[in-house]
Amino acid sequence: MEQNIKESPAFKLNGFVMLVIVGAISVLGAWYLWNSIHGLENVLQRGLKIADFIDDSLAEGIAWLTAVLLVVVIPSISGFFSVEPNKAVVLLFFGKYIGTVREPGFWWTNPFASKYQISLRVRNFNSKIIKVNDAEGSPIEIAAVVVWRVVDTAKSKFAVDDYQEFVAIQSETAIRALAIRYPYDTPNDTPSLRGIPDEIAHSLKYELQARLEVTGVEVIEARISHLAYAPEIAQMMLRRQQAKALIDARRQIVEGAVGMVSEALNRLSADQMIDLDDERKASMINNLLVVLTSEQTAQPVINTGTLYN
Structure with missing residues (x-):
């Protein structure tokens, strides 16, 4: 049965305090051994039996010191560890998760616990071009x-x-799933990869977060960094985009020219500057449209009249 393990704080003590305690125990043990050896010297000077002293005092001192070193001092050394800012240490005790230390500093914990460091810093993953x-x-x-x-x-x-490899694989999978749901570009208001970048980024972030929830990863931001047609159709799509842009530009030019011609005719009619019949109006409209929509500068031809009246 799968266990749903969640992060919890671990037992820890200030490392400097424990360092002082362990040092004091070591000094006390060394002092006790020194007293035992000093007592041995007194025995030798007095001519007493060494065997009696070893059986009583020295043997007891060595036993106490050995017990202190083996049980307290030596194992305690492995309990010291440090935590850097924006990093955490996961603790395991004989295969069982016993907590995580997030606070930066010098700490001491169960000396028999295994320690695994995990970075909490913000990271970037740049996917390859898919x-x-x-x-x-x-x-x-x-x-x-x-x-x-x-x-x-x-x-x-x-x-x-x-978890790092898992993030990379799931990110590429989410990008593929997103790409097949939207067209690259559309002529109307239909959502597309190129037309709504903010919504696409939000959708990608949401899908990634759902996939990476199991790993305890938070997706801060996800955005498309590269978007283009494949090389085999890129030239054809470029021509289509150029044609569309040309048509849109022509349409705007024609609409502007028609508006200017209409405004000119209305102005002439309102000011009664000249009375034009239908044939001359058609000729004037034709000339104005040619001038306004031409790609090159129009060369006017001025009619100065005929040689003979």
Whole structure:
């Protein structure tokens, strides 16, 4: 049965305080041994039996010192560890998770606990350029940048084998899934990868967060960093975009020219500057449209009249 392990604080003590305590115990043991050896010297000077002293005083001192070193001092040394800012240490006691230390500093904990360091810093993942078909079946190239960090060290350590590799694989999978749901570009207001970048980024972030929840990872931001048609259709799509841009520009020019001609005719009619019949109006409209919509500068021809009246 799968266990849902969540992060919890671990037991810890100030490392400097424990360092003083362990040092004091070591000094006390050394002092006790020195007194025992000094007592041995007194025995030798008095000519007493050494065997009696060893059986009583020296043997007892060596036994106490050995017990202190083996049981207290030596194992306690492995209990010291340090935590850097924006890093955490996961503790395991004989295969069982006993907590995480997030606070930076010098600490002491159960000396028999195994320690694994995990970074809590913000990281970037730049996906490689992926070739995929969009919603319309056109081959495109797409890549994204994902900003993430670890928020639950227990899940990151125990839920998957390698959480960094898991982030990379799931990010590329989410990018592929996003690309096939939207077209690259559309002429109308239909949502597309190129037309609504903010909504696409939000959708990508939401999908990534759902996939990476199991690893205790928070997705801070996810945005498309590269978007283009595949090389085999890029030239054709470029021509289509150029044609569309040319048509839109022509349409705008014609609409502006028609408005200017209409305004000129209305102005002439309102000011009664000249009375034009239908034939002359048609000729004037034709000339104005040619001048206004021409790509080159029009060369006017001035009619000065005929030689003979």
